[in-house]
Amino acid sequence: MTEHYTVLILLMPLFGALVTTLLGRERQNACWLTALICMATSSLFAIGNIGRILASGSGELRYRMGGWQESRGYEVGIELRVDMLAALVVAMVVLVGFVNMIFSKTRVAGEMKDKVSFFYTLKQLLIVGLCGIVMTNDAFNLYVLIEITSLTSYALIAMGNRRAALSSFNYVIMGTIGASFYLLGVGYLYIKTGTLNIDDISLRMQHQYGEPSLMIAFALIMLGIWIKMAFFPLHGWLPNAYSYAPSMVGSFMAPLMTKVMVYVMLRVMLWLFEGEYVYSGRLVWGELIVWMAIIAIVAGSFLALACTDIKKMLTYLIVAEVGYMVGGAWLADGAGITGSMYHILSDAAMTFCLFLAASIVILRTGDHRLTAFTGLFRRMPLTMTGFTIGALSMVGLPPTCGFFSKWYLISGGIDVGHWSYVAALLFSSLVNAVIFFRIIERAYLGKLEEVGNESLPLDADGGPPMTLDRVPYSMLLSLLIASGSVLLVGIYNETLVGWLKAAIPSL
């Protein structure tokens, strides 16, 4: 049975989603329990998979759907391919989903009223889509899975208030443009090579490198992926969509969706088109992209500085983090690429921790502006500790994972001699320090007034904001796990980076 772990990671949330649908609207606790069990077993399979890759000699696992072997030298079926990078990202996806299940135990009924079972169904199908994206080795299958993740996220965001519905509509328009550009690029590749399997495409492309249509295919695919990962200036949908989404939804979409799209970009750059094509200078605009990343980092940091709303500030920080990863990947340097891969894992942990803490603060105080943090260390010490750990990681202090990922990215920039990129990274750390120390100082030293509910802003539908009297233990537990993971990913950075380095094909 162990050779089927790869597909079982996908199947558990899929069956969980179907069972949740069948359980129906009334039995909400049963829905939660089913979802929790399925995510837990999926996490076990994902961790087991990591062990299997370490044990195997070649460093990758292949799984052929339908059992169709190669015929006439080409794959005729769909193939799953899991190497160390994919295994780590899958484990990250499934574990974030699992911890978020614990987080959402108590509040889903309050936020979603009687659509609880639909929430769990859509959420598990989102996890299925993300896992499928990471593991597949077929270009068209990747498109279908990207659309699964997109559709579930459109629906999940639109389940919120009226501002969320509007942001979801904008997300639909931009997301469809992105996915369609990707599909068009795959069509160009199919015309030129006649196959859809990623390994076979890259093999057949090698004698056609000079053709302009391949460059356009690469540009289209990149454009589509950049729209989906909110790379500045294509990031217009992200701040509204993630900050107005219901807190159960935003807290697990923010860490996962953009990072998995960064993974897809790395997969396309290094395995589909091969480093030789991407970095050799045939792409006349390869140099430009690092500059665009620098602009993304600077712009994201500035926009975050100007925000007064907690969640919007965090989403602009996501835009800056995406700039880190894109810049690191396009530096044409081994350390830069490794830093970019490691940053996928560390940024997911940081963003998850910060979003959980922010959601707890907003739910507890009913205030979603930065003033909610006034004097909070006294009232909610555990939550603020979790927030502080996430904040320190964003700034880049050891031993959190943020420090190590910045270390690798900066050393990659120094290797190549791209000083502007290094300067942008340091600038962004400075801006993050200003933002977060301002918040922490207000939380620690501010005077805790008993704010009555009248002085708080109304929520988007015009009703009074919800407040809790006491933070539920499930939320605190999930925040504890999230901040613990920030520290763990940092402490074990050498093992992780060693595994990731082995996965990169030689440049």
Next chain:
Amino acid sequence: MEFLATGFFEEYIVPKFNYWIYVILMMIGLFAMITKNNLIKKLIGMAIFQTAIILFYVSIGVKAESGIPILGHEQHHAIVEEGQPSSEVIKKDKFANPLPHVLMLTAIVVGVSTLGLALAISQRIYRSFDTLEEDEILDQLRPGGHD
């Protein structure tokens, strides 16, 4: 203007007219998605955009003087009942390429699902804002100071 007369037309436009059609359709759809004010018009633009991509893919699989990718009755009989080897009975160039058809079945379903979900979201927006024009919706959000 001589290039128009000599080879340009025969070489670049006539054999590749399918690419011209799909690019023009795509750009019409993209223009509608970016510039129109009404939400439903944006969705119509999205549908045109996706349909153009579907047409592009299907046109890849066309082979001159070929039929549909389904074996005829006589060929089926010859291979299954009489046991003739398939490579002799089936002439590859007489059948259209089945792979783009399969891919586009999936793409059509995905397009329909996206359109349905987007229409539902528009109805949800209409329920809250009472209008489907984007500038009016933004006006409603701006002076209120909510959120």
Next chain:
Amino acid sequence: MKLFGFIAVFIVGSVLLVMTMDFPGWGDTSSPASQGQVSSFYIEETINETKVPNMVTAVLADFRGYDTMFETVVIFIAGIGIIAVLRTFSDHSSPAPDEPEEDNEGGDLIIRSTCHLVVPLIQLFALYVVAHGHHSPGGGFQGGVMLGTSYILFALACGLPAAKKRMGERRAIIIAAVGIIIYAGWGVACLLFGGNFLDYSSLDPLLPGDAQMARSHSMLAVEIGVAFTVTAIMFAIYSNLATRGRLEKGL
């Protein structure tokens, strides 16, 4: 705004057009896609491997069956998403819109009688299309859409409450979920019998005929699952969009 959009569209369009110059022409049989080994394999070997003459159905349900499973999940998500976004249960916030009451909820006599004659024929043809997907153009999606359309026609002609008695919301969701459970469950059955996921030849001991016929039968089974889901979701989408989530009266 319109000028900016026009310029952007013009640039993108001309770049795309210029770059198609080195594509193969219309109907060219020497293009890599047409001469490629993958499509040659599909054309020449499908009948040997699966005993199914319709190559499109064979590729859809067997060679790329994993993709089709996710396609079914996509349409399932669309249905569930529309219900989740739009549906208002009992008497919640928004006031009922100002509409004139309709007396003829049951529909006109001529329309009702025509509907009673036509709907069974549509459904029979839809089932035929699902079952004959192996030999003629057809399959799960096509037949499922027709079957769903027959329910929509019934709702249009005889009123939504009458159609809801036959396919209510609860029943539609259950049928849709059962459809995907059939598909994914069939794949898991292949797992349990020793093959990979969706490797139908491992079900050879269970199904009549040899390994290739097992593939042919399994394709029919998964297409039936797909048809279930598509039918239910088509009607659920219609009933939610037409009534703005209230499911009270139709068009």
